[in-house]
Amino acid sequence: MERLTKRRLLTLSAATVITTPALRAAAQDLPPHERQLYEAARREGEITWYSGQYNAETSEAVGRAFNERYPGVRCNVVRSTSQVAFQRLSQDARARVGQCDVFSSTNSGHLTQLKRENRLIQFKPENVAGMLPAIQNVDPDNYFHTSFLGLFLMTHNTRLVSEAEAPVGWQDPLDPKWRNKLAVGHPGFSGAIGVWAVQMRKMYGWDYFRALERNRPQIGRSSQDPVTTLNAGERSVGLCVPIGTTALSMSRGNPLRLIYPREGVLAAISPSGIPSNAPHPNAAKLFMEYQASAAMSAVVRLTFNEPLRGDVPPPEGGRPLSETTLLAPSLEEQERLVPEVRELWRDTFGV
Incomplete structure (x- = not known):
């Protein structure tokens, strides 16, 4: 099994120094659907992710890699267990404040409940088309999508x-x-x-x-x-x-x-969704595109998590699905x- 060091993780997902040329280069390298969202997300400047799926180390690596791919849109990672994340989201709702932009849980029932209560934004990332067929279309109405296998x-x-x-x-x-x-x-x-x-x-x-x-x-x-x-x-x-x-x-x-x-x-074929009161909806949509992209699957496989796409190799040493x-x-x-x-x-x- 491949040995993973902290230095390697930091190297793979190090933050980029944000400059105007870097912003232009990043936008040019993105596919058109991401580029459009990126321009809108940059005006919002940040996203807060309630991460109940990946462990703390992987969640932070995902956040840093997102920052590198989309300079000028900072990912604030709030890592907890899924039930605690859902309780936090429920407390936000009772207080009538919007803090979470993307909610991710290993309990899919959290997302079906939020959908039923009209607390999610309807959005289908275009990158979902490249995901493994078995984990696409978990919600035919497109209120949530698989972000963790x-x-x-x-x-x-x-x-x-x-x-x-x-x-x-x-x-x-x-x-x-x-x-x-x-x-x-x-x-x-x-x-x-x-x-x-x-x-x-x-x-x-x-x-x-x-x-x-x-x-x-x-x-x-x-x-x-x-x-x-x-x-x-x-x-x-x-x-x-x-x-x-x-x-x-x-x-x-x-x-x-x-x-x-x-x-x-x-x-656990586990989804993410965008709360209807998300304070940064465009950045949230960009993050949902990122979750479905080859770029994120390439990050999570380095900590031995399953990629969501067939165009990214499985983690080292794991048994094939x-x-x-x-x-x-x-x-x-x-x-x-x-x-x-x-x-x-x-x-x-x-x-």
């Missing part, structure tokens, strides 16, 4: 658990031998964990989580928290962890190994059932 699986600390001993299916961690050895996020904070809980209940019923609770997992917030916990040697197996964050940690020498469960991996079984509840199930499993989770785990 997250794969979530299990991982183990190879110093604490050998490959031969590691679980191979989603039900294996329910064995009593894993008591006090598991780590997982929380659906009250993480959109991905909420979607995973819906999928596991769909496959095995809520008894799956009753059995999991008896093994006393360490419950964090983000789906990424188990990676930190396993790196520290506090637990040995992480459940529903993102491939990107785990692979990035592995590339830095941490003793982790990806586990592709026999039943399949959770696929064609060889992976993908599991995902429908958009309707995510909106309807994630709030339900959050309450069941609190009742079962007491947190």
